[in-house]
Amino acid sequence: MEFKGLVACRAGVGSSLMLKIKLNQVINEHKLPIKIEHGSLDAVSGFKGVLIITLSDVAKELEAKKLPQKIIGIDNIMDKEEILTKLNAFLAAAE
Amino acid sequence: MLKDLTSEALVRLNIEAKDWEDAIRQAADALLQNGKIKPSYIDAIIKTVKETGPYIVLTKHVALPHARSEAGAIESAIGIATVKTPVVFGHKENDPVKYLFCLSAKDSESHINALADLTGLLDREDFYAMLDHAKDASEVIKYIQNL
Numbered sequence: 001m002e003f004k005g006l007v008a009c010r011a012g013v014g015s016s017l018m019l020k021i022k023l024n025q026v027i028n029e030h031k032l033p034i035k036i037e038h039g040s041l042d043a044v045s046g047f048k049g050v051l052i053i054t055l056s057d058v059a060k061e062l063e064a065k066k067l068p069q070k071i072i073g074i075d076n077i078m079d080k081e082e083i084l085t086k087l088n089a090f091l092a093a094a095e
Numbered sequence: 096m097l098k099d100l101t102s103e104a105l106v107r108l109n110i111e112a113k114d115w116e117d118a119i120r121q122a123a124d125a126l127l128q129n130g131k132i133k134p135s136y137i138d139a140i141i142k143t144v145k146e147t148g149p150y151i152v153l154t155k156h157v158a159l160p161h162a163r164s165e166a167g168a169i170e171s172a173i174g175i176a177t178v179k180t181p182v183v184f185g186h187k188e189n190d191p192v193k194y195l196f197c198l199s200a201k202d203s204e205s206h207i208n209a210l211a212d213l214t215g216l217l218d219r220e221d222f223y224a225m226l227d228h229a230k231d232a233s234e235v236i237k238y239i240q241n242l
Contacts, residue, residue: 010143013200014161015153017207021214040163056188057148075188078154078217 004049012040097212106232122176122195133167149184161198
């Protein structure tokens with residue numbers, strides 16, 4: 001089974017693009033069953049997948065909205081260990 | 096490519112900034128002076144950080160100040176700035192910030208390759224060392240052109 005994840009940031013043109021690059025590196029290196037798309041926070045309400053990945057302080061804001069998706073907040077986008085740990089925790093909980 | 100979106104005129108080294116807001120204003124001023132953004136774009140960046148936190152601080156000591164295109168992006172561009180004394184943004188993992196890459200994105204496509212280049216550079220210690228030791232903007236641009 002493959003999970004659909006949305007990478008979102010406020011503007012959808014900067015942070016989320018860089019985060020998407022690093023996420024895809026980690027996903028490809030570890031062959032994780034996650035497919036990433038990206039957009040601004042406006043894309044969140046119409047998003048049908050199960051996972052939203054963003055920067056940590058945006059994650060706090062999204063969590064307050066009680067969305068149906070699991071929210072992952074990344075502190076340091078260059079830290080592949082952090083990304084891998086958080087994606088693996090999501091996958092473990094989803095299985 | 097990053098080299099297509101930046102230039103010597105967009106580089107500001109060793110800014111003396113009194114706080115994070117001052118650092119953003121000075122870093123973004125290079126884009127303003129070169130017709131890449133309107134003044135409203137800088138205000139939008141500052142406003143968002145004040146209202147919602149330092150989401151533009153992406154990794155250790157690095158910020159990517161940017162806002163939505165509608166806030167006043169004229170042309171896609173990436174500025175490169177370093178501050179003499181690192182400034183605190185209030186980010187629990189990545190403070191203090193020494194390197195600011197101010198991004199103007201006119202649309203959602205034209206800067207993607209440049210950002211990919213920049214993402215690669217943020218993994219490289221020699222990139223930070225070059226920024227720390229560069230004497231002028233031409234050294235920075237030369238490094239980027241030789242990637």
